[in-house]
Amino acid sequence: MESVDYVDTFITVSPDSTVDAAAAPEPRGAAPTVASATFELVAQHPYRWRSSDVIFTVWADRRDMPEAERERARAEFYARPQACLRSSELGNRYGWGIHSDHDGRVAIYAMGTSEYESLAAGVAPDGRPVTVRSAERSASAAV
Numbered sequence: 001m002e003s004v005d006y007v008d009t010f011i012t013v014s015p016d017s018t019v020d021a022a023a024a025p026e027p028r029g030a031a032p033t034v035a036s037a038t039f040e041l042v043a044q045h046p047y048r049w050r051s052s053d054v055i056f057t058v059w060a061d062r063r064d065m066p067e068a069e070r071e072r073a074r075a076e077f078y079a080r081p082q083a084c085l086r087s088s089e090l091g092n093r094y095g096w097g098i099h100s101d102h103d104g105r106v107a108i109y110a111m112g113t114s115e116y117e118s119l120a121a122g123v124a125p126d127g128r129p130v131t132v133r134s135a136e137r138s139a140s141a142a143v
Helices: 034-044 051-062 067-077 114-120
Strands: 009-012 096-100 106-110 131-134
Touching: 009 114, 034 051, 034 106, 051 067, 096 114, 106 114
Parallel strands: 009 131
Antiparallel strands: 009 096, 096 106
């Protein structure tokens, strides 16, 4: 797994988030934003992809990278440090928690739901314990 992958971990909404409820990120114009592309990929395929798959796929899709080039490009992409999903706007601006299961595959849960609350308390949907971490604070909160 890449260094951006978590296992048995739940990333809660950032403590400095100002949202009261989860909302789906909207694309700006014709192209999806990083947040909207990440949301669509994970929401449409819960527990299918690892964080590293999601992060790279969104990056490659936004560059219209042909499938034939992706294997080589992924190796180059992860040869440099990359931000993990704790820095995603899903957990700061949009009210979504991100769960990585025992295989490192991710799903999202809306804040305020019973599933979110259970995960935030350290219990996965399958009853396994999870490590709870918060999404990173926004840059403006550090100022």
